[in-house]
Amino acid sequence: MILRIDRIATELPPPSDPDPAGAAAVQELLGGRFGEMSTFLNYTFQSFNFRNRQGARPFYDLVANIAAEEFGHVELVAATIATMLTDPSSEKTKAPQDGLADVKGIGNPQHVIAGGRGALPQDSNGRPWNGDYVFSSGDLVEDLTHNFFLETGARNNKLKVYEMVEHPAARALTGYLLVRGGVHQVAYARALECLTGADLMKLFPAPRIPTEKIPECRPHLERGDHLRLYRFSPEDYQELPAVFTGPHPETGEELEVIDEAPEGVPANDLPAQPAVFAPDYAPEEISEIAEKLRKAADLPKQPTGVVA
Numbered sequence: 001m002i003l004r005i006d007r008i009a010t011e012l013p014p015p016s017d018p019d020p021a022g023a024a025a026v027q028e029l030l031g032g033r034f035g036e037m038s039t040f041l042n043y044t045f046q047s048f049n050f051r052n053r054q055g056a057r058p059f060y061d062l063v064a065n066i067a068a069e070e071f072g073h074v075e076l077v078a079a080t081i082a083t084m085l086t087d088p089s090s091e092k093t094k095a096p097q098d099g100l101a102d103v104k105g106i107g108n109p110q111h112v113i114a115g116g117r118g119a120l121p122q123d124s125n126g127r128p129w130n131g132d133y134v135f136s137s138g139d140l141v142e143d144l145t146h147n148f149f150l151e152t153g154a155r156n157n158k159l160k161v162y163e164m165v166e167h168p169a170a171r172a173l174t175g176y177l178l179v180r181g182g183v184h185q186v187a188y189a190r191a192l193e194c195l196t197g198a199d200l201m202k203l204f205p206a207p208r209i210p211t212e213k214i215p216e217c218r219p220h221l222e223r224g225d226h227l228r229l230y231r232f233s234p235e236d237y238q239e240l241p242a243v244f245t246g247p248h249p250e251t252g253e254e255l256e257v258i259d260e261a262p263e264g265v266p267a268n269d270l271p272a273q274p275a276v277f278a279p280d281y282a283p284e285e286i287s288e289i290a291e292k293l294r295k296a297a298d299l300p301k302q303p304t305g306v307v308a
């Protein structure tokens with residue numbers, strides 16, 4: 001089962017100038033071959049299909065636990081794309097005016113026409129994420145080798161998107177994911193080392209990314225987030241430290257398992273976009289209905305959720 005926490009993994013800046021072309025590029029990090037849907041669903045299916053769990057418990061725990069973090073990365077990329085597509089002026093320009101004319105020919109038209117200026121499970125060409133991206137052979141060494149390759153490709157794509165897209169939300173996203181992807185890459189390399197004796201640590205950094213030179217990576221590195229694997233469960237996946245241990249291949253610092261999920265931060269409450277009916281042509285009517293329902297259910301007058 002999955003337990004859900006209504007917070008995102010790291011702070012994103014609030015909406016500023018929309019960047020539909022940048023948002024289309026960031027889609028590669030969500031629904032591309034090396035995107036977060038791929039990391040999430042590769043590790044998820046591998047954990048679903050994992051045999052002899054008790055006999056191989058530290059490895060099962062590692063794959064299942066990283067899958068949970070990846071779900072949060074899918075959420076974070078989606079939040080970034082929606083932030084980049086949010087038009088602060090859109091509230092005033094509703095149909096039948098030309099409130100959407102300024103995005104004609106820029107970025108992915110489906111973001112506006114099929115979606116409510118939000119993320120879609122697609123790559124940067126608008127192609128749907130594909131289940132064929134999942135590799136779950138059942139052979140642990142093969143699956144872990146694949147996962148190391150997947151994390152390496154993911155970091156490569158993140159760096160290219162960083163270089164291509166200057167929007168502050170995209171920069172905050174890629175800075176964070178480069179650091180966290182690096183942790184997963186180390187985790188899979190170490191797991192392979194534990195199983196086979198092969199020294200994959202000599203491959204680092206792969207690709208040759210100087211993360212310490214990237215300003216948006218630095219706060220996460222200074223906090224030590226490049227060394228930490230978080231345990232994404234109240235009780236389970238206790239055997240992570242059996243594999244995730246030893247020195248970091250690039251810095252020599254000691255790897256560390258944190259015995260709880262990261263705190264996360266509340267997401268920005270993105271404003272309504274009436275021109276695309278998100279959440280409605282007249283969002284204030286939905287707010288009125290919600291207020292009445294809340295009162296009838298004896299809930300507090302103010303909404304209970306937390307937003308940034």
Ligand SMILES: [Fe+2]
Nearest residue numbers: 036039070073
């Ligand atoms: Fe990820």
